[in-house]
Amino acid sequence: MANKKLTLALYSGSVDKLTAAGVILGGAAAEDMDVEIFVLLQAAFAFKKENAMTNDRVAELPDKKDEFLASLKRLNTPHWTEAFKTAKEMTNVKVHICGFAGKVWNGFKLDDFIDLADDICGIGEYISSAENADVNLFI
Amino acid sequence: MSDVELLKTVKADKVVDARGTSCPGPLLAAKKAIGEISDGQTMEVLSADEGTRRDIPKWCDKKGYKYLGTLEESGYFRIFLQK
Numbered sequence: 001m002a003n004k005k006l007t008l009a010l011y012s013g014s015v016d017k018l019t020a021a022g023v024i025l026g027g028a029a030a031e032d033m034d035v036e037i038f039v040l041l042q043a044a045f046a047f048k049k050e051n052a053m054t055n056d057r058v059a060e061l062p063d064k065k066d067e068f069l070a071s072l073k074r075l076n077t078p079h080w081t082e083a084f085k086t087a088k089e090m091t092n093v094k095v096h097i098c099g100f101a102g103k104v105w106n107g108f109k110l111d112d113f114i115d116l117a118d119d120i121c122g123i124g125e126y127i128s129s130a131e132n133a134d135v136n137l138f139i
Numbered sequence: 140m141s142d143v144e145l146l147k148t149v150k151a152d153k154v155v156d157a158r159g160t161s162c163p164g165p166l167l168a169a170k171k172a173i174g175e176i177s178d179g180q181t182m183e184v185l186s187a188d189e190g191t192r193r194d195i196p197k198w199c200d201k202k203g204y205k206y207l208g209t210l211e212e213s214g215y216f217r218i219f220l221q222k
Binding site: 023026029030031075076077086090 | 159160161162163164166167169170171194198201202
């Protein structure tokens, strides 16, 4: 039986939402789902090599940011890049950078982004992939 | 003998201690470890994560493993399954 498929339109460049995405990816990996992640606009900022480890912006509850980040540390929560990496090691995960999003943040080639990124693509690829997905999420 | 008493007698072929991780850490640790045991062998997952005690039975059901039950200890759970 073919694996179920998850597509994820990842728009957010904030660590709270990226961490949530990492948790969901872990669940998908445990169930051997095939995953395709499309890195859109603000998420492309977070995937830039110079930003991935230093970006600590949060999208929600900004006044609780310090408490949130401290809790992640206390709970031994892996950085979102580690969670993504683990998922890639455990199941079939492809990370596509939206070409337009890359350009917005002066990322013109794959090498401008962290190693998690597999290629640069257009939005048509996301639509085609999402049409055939069992689960499709926007974060 | 009750199910709980019966479960206490299980000597798992593999014990995975994932008490230092949060969701989905224990589930991923279970997935990694399941490849290291043979069909018919048993595994015990130690988790301090409340969500994991619900996730593992569902995961077993989807993957075709047999969920044997959970023992609640002080501050953590012992979750048993059979491959």
